[in-house]
Amino acid sequence: MSLAEVNKERKALLTAEHLYKEFPVEEGKKKEAVHAVTDVNLSLMEGETLALVGESGCGKSTLGKTLIRLYDSDGGKILFDGTDITHMKEREFAPFRTQMQIIFQDPYASLNPRMNVFQIISEPLRTHHRYSKEELSERVYQLMDEVGIAREFANRYPHQFSGGQRQRIGIARALALNPRLIVCDEPVSALDVSIQSQVLNLLKDLQEAYQLTYLFISHDLSVVKFIADRVCVMFLGMICEIGATEELYENPLHPYTRFLLNAIPLADPALRSEKKTLLQGDIPSPVNPPSGCRFHTRCPYAKDICSRETPPCRTCGDRIVYCHFPLGEERS
Amino acid sequence: MSENVLEIKHLKTQFFTRKGVLPAVDDVSIEIPAGKIVGIVGESGCGKSMTAMSVMGLLRHPGRVVSGEILLCGRDITHLKPRELAKLRGKEMSMIFQEPMTSLNPVTTVGKQVEETILLHESCSREEAKKRVIQIFNEVGIPEAEKRFDSYPHQLSGGLRQRVMIAMAMVCRPKLLIADEPTTALDVTIEAQILELFKRLRDETGTSIILITHNMGVVAEVCDYVYVMYTGQVMEQAETFELFANTCHPYTKGLLRSIPKLSEKVDRLYTIRGVVPNLLHLPEGCNFCTRCDECQKRCLKEQPELYEVKEGHKVRCFLCEKGGA
Ligand SMILES: Nc1ncnc2c1ncn2[C@@H]1O[C@H](COP(=O)(O)OP(=O)(O)OP(=O)(O)O)[C@@H](O)[C@H]1O
Ligand SMILES: Nc1ncnc2c1ncn2[C@@H]1O[C@H](COP(=O)(O)OP(=O)(O)OP(=O)(O)O)[C@@H](O)[C@H]1O
Ligand code: SF4
Ligand SMILES: [Mg+2]
Ligand SMILES: [Mg+2]
Numbered sequence A: 001m002s003l004a005e006v007n008k009e010r011k012a013l014l015t016a017e018h019l020y021k022e023f024p025v026e027e028g029k030k031k032e033a034v035h036a037v038t039d040v041n042l043s044l045m046e047g048e049t050l051a052l053v054g055e056s057g058c059g060k061s062t063l064g065k066t067l068i069r070l071y072d073s074d075g076g077k078i079l080f081d082g083t084d085i086t087h088m089k090e091r092e093f094a095p096f097r098t099q100m101q102i103i104f105q106d107p108y109a110s111l112n113p114r115m116n117v118f119q120i121i122s123e124p125l126r127t128h129h130r131y132s133k134e135e136l137s138e139r140v141y142q143l144m145d146e147v148g149i150a151r152e153f154a155n156r157y158p159h160q161f162s163g164g165q166r167q168r169i170g171i172a173r174a175l176a177l178n179p180r181l182i183v184c185d186e187p188v189s190a191l192d193v194s195i196q197s198q199v200l201n202l203l204k205d206l207q208e209a210y211q212l213t214y215l216f217i218s219h220d221l222s223v224v225k226f227i228a229d230r231v232c233v234m235f236l237g238m239i240c241e242i243g244a245t246e247e248l249y250e251n252p253l254h255p256y257t258r259f260l261l262n263a264i265p266l267a268d269p270a271l272r273s274e275k276k277t278l279l280q281g282d283i284p285s286p287v288n289p290p291s292g293c294r295f296h297t298r299c300p301y302a303k304d305i306c307s308r309e310t311p312p313c314r315t316c317g318d319r320i321v322y323c324h325f326p327l328g329e330e331r332s
Numbered sequence B: 001m002s003e004n005v006l007e008i009k010h011l012k013t014q015f016f017t018r019k020g021v022l023p024a025v026d027d028v029s030i031e032i033p034a035g036k037i038v039g040i041v042g043e044s045g046c047g048k049s050m051t052a053m054s055v056m057g058l059l060r061h062p063g064r065v066v067s068g069e070i071l072l073c074g075r076d077i078t079h080l081k082p083r084e085l086a087k088l089r090g091k092e093m094s095m096i097f098q099e100p101m102t103s104l105n106p107v108t109t110v111g112k113q114v115e116e117t118i119l120l121h122e123s124c125s126r127e128e129a130k131k132r133v134i135q136i137f138n139e140v141g142i143p144e145a146e147k148r149f150d151s152y153p154h155q156l157s158g159g160l161r162q163r164v165m166i167a168m169a170m171v172c173r174p175k176l177l178i179a180d181e182p183t184t185a186l187d188v189t190i191e192a193q194i195l196e197l198f199k200r201l202r203d204e205t206g207t208s209i210i211l212i213t214h215n216m217g218v219v220a221e222v223c224d225y226v227y228v229m230y231t232g233q234v235m236e237q238a239e240t241f242e243l244f245a246n247t248c249h250p251y252t253k254g255l256l257r258s259i260p261k262l263s264e265k266v267d268r269l270y271t272i273r274g275v276v277p278n279l280l281h282l283p284e285g286c287n288f289c290t291r292c293d294e295c296q297k298r299c300l301k302e303q304p305e306l307y308e309v310k311e312g313h314k315v316r317c318f319l320c321e322k323g324g325a
Helices: A003-009 A061-067 A090-097 A115-129 A135-146 A163-175 A193-210 A221-227 A245-250 A255-263 A303-307 A327-331 B048-057 B081-088 B112-119 B126-139 B158-170 B188-205 B214-220 B238-244 B250-258 B298-302
Strands: A012-027 A029-045 A049-053 A076-079 A098-105 A181-185 A215-218 A230-235 A238-244 A313-316 A317-321 B004-017 B021-033 B037-040 B063-072 B094-095 B176-180 B209-212 B227-228 B232-240 B306-310 B313-315
Touching: A003 B126, A012 A215, A029 A061, A029 A238, A049 A061, A049 A221, A061 A115, A076 A317, A090 A230, A090 B214, A098 A163, A115 A135, A135 A163, A135 A193, A163 A193, A163 A215, A193 A221, A193 B094, A193 B126, A215 A317, A221 A245, A221 B126, A221 B176, A221 B298, A230 B306, A238 A245, A238 A255, A255 B081, A255 B188, A317 B094, A327 B004, B004 B048, B004 B209, B021 B048, B021 B209, B021 B227, B021 B232, B037 B188, B037 B214, B048 B063, B048 B094, B048 B176, B048 B209, B094 B158, B112 B126, B126 B158, B158 B188, B188 B209, B209 B214, B214 B238, B227 B238, B227 B250, B232 B238, B238 B313
Parallel strands: A049 A215, A049 A230, A098 A181, A181 A215, B037 B209, B037 B227, B094 B176, B176 B209
Antiparallel strands: A012 A029, A012 A076, A230 A238, A238 A317, A313 A317, B004 B021, B004 B063, B227 B232, B232 B313, B306 B313
16 A cells, blocks of 8 residues: 555544744844744644654744644644644643653653652653552553663662663653654654664554554654654745655655755765755744745745745645745656 | 874873773774864764863863873874963864854854954954954855854854854864864754865865764765774774775674665664663673674673774774774
8 A cells, every 4th residue: 555545544633724833022122923833734644653854943843832732822723633622721621631742852851850760650640540559550660661661770760861761761651641642852863873773663663552643853854764654844934845755755846855855964975975955044033034935045946926925835646845836847 | 104183092081080980082093184084973972072172182170191192293292281282272273162052152252252263373463363254254154254253152043153163263274173063953954064164174275174973974974084982992993985885893883774774764773782881880891792793702801902904994893803804
């Protein structure tokens, strides 16, 4: 079955429609806002890994947190399993909250240093379930087995573990309430390569065992290639392109996607290219984002219309691209 | 041999901690030829930064160089007095530090900071110094150099700040530039720009560069020679193409296999089992024996040396004792 067919059979677990998120900032007297997420439309299919990629500050973490309502959105709609959760009151939302968890980049900062491993993993269980003492420890030990932390370490504190082990503890905590969706916000970025591969394998195994859906945030396109079924490329708060991983890497349609892929340093000197086409310039400010297509100030293909009009959403098979002049057309 | 800008010979740097003596750099020898980029690659804590700090004479208590030699353009600088070393820093050799934000002064404009570096080492007027700052800003690709002269560090993007750091390091035309993880905090598109800049500096000014990184991709992209470090030791060294084409050490092989590749689709990644050992409790034999797939009885007892498998390609593994693996 091709990925497209698989996707057709799968249902959307989480859908965002015209989602917005802004952060107010004070620039002198003027009240302005960081346009962190602007008019985002996307669906997470049950059981898939959708990667969110893009450069620092483009809004990946903000989008991830807004989708699972750690942030309140400033416009648009979020559907979880068909139910509109955008403005649900806390009591109504509680059963949904347990189904959506998040793992953070920094395994050092995201664990309470004064709690031992047992307390960290059991905390969500205690607030949401009425387990007996035995049931509780049984569940905690089971989770520790699951992520590969030896049971005898239950009484140790975070500082006694390596980065990779701390990330495993964070994963165990996220798994405790049997979530259906996990937002993985740069889960391996702080880890050494040899440890990174261990954690990536673990995430894949867990997904298979529990049919988890991942929103996998990363700026490492090699890692994304390994883990993701589909990729969503963002630039300055807006989506550039969404597509099946292989196809998107093979044949990017948005110019920005192509530049990102070109910039990856490849671990093979034989592939060293003398003249790389590199993107020039810096990322513009999200406070006063460029008009029209937000990428137009850096885009070598930009024409007048690009600074005037926001590119429409174009679809081609299961590919979605927001560009006035997608690369595919130029070639055909 | 006088072709080498820097020669590190059997350097040992140790930290005398309360829990014991920590061998941060253990018998490391590195040669930096003129006009080349040499990569030092390895995982966190393997001694990359401390090797660099030893060269720069910037080790802090309780760390110190306990043996070995450091030759800068043939001159032994291992035992120079702090004041004499300070004269060399910024002029003959300079370093870009791992944390870019902590190495720029937040309350002085970036132009003034680079100007100070010139005035510290050379006698020239302020006007002339400023002219040279603007020139070097242009050279390292800072747009609107004159306007940027008056910017404060926080007003610049991460990429521009890194260019300022490079400008400051390069402004006195040192023979050796040490860049410690210069692109780790940057985005890929900006990283690619900075790497291009290093290549240009090497080709246009003949500066030798030590590039410290944990990213094999960065090594493959720009380095002429590579040293792979693990637990304070050089495990493998070679010319870059040779290292990737004919990888010998089980650790280097493991590192390369752990990285997800763009060119292939795999279901699971290769992993090096276990974790890096504590430097205070290293195994008795080969430092890598606790994680090595090829470990044999002898590896648990004896320490391998660096064996030459080909001219310029050395490997610290018993499998290579009699030449290629
Ligand atoms: N709590 C906040 N208050 C104000 N601005 C914020 C806040 N969180 C994020 N921002 C801004 O919103 C934009 C998007 O930030 P976000 O952290 O989502 O980016 P990101 O893509 O996750 O970046 P990174 O790769 O660096 O993690 C940035 O300009 C950021 O400065
Ligand atoms: N002040 C110190 N006291 C004790 N040990 C130290 C001190 N500074 C560094 N070390 C130890 O020296 C070893 C080498 O550290 P170094 O900073 O060179 O690693 P690195 O390869 O640069 O790692 P990273 O990739 O994390 O920067 C580490 O094991 C570290 O714990
Ligand atoms: S010496 Fe032995 S343990 Fe060390 S890397 Fe070689 S085979 Fe592995
Ligand atoms: Mg983020
Ligand atoms: Mg370091």
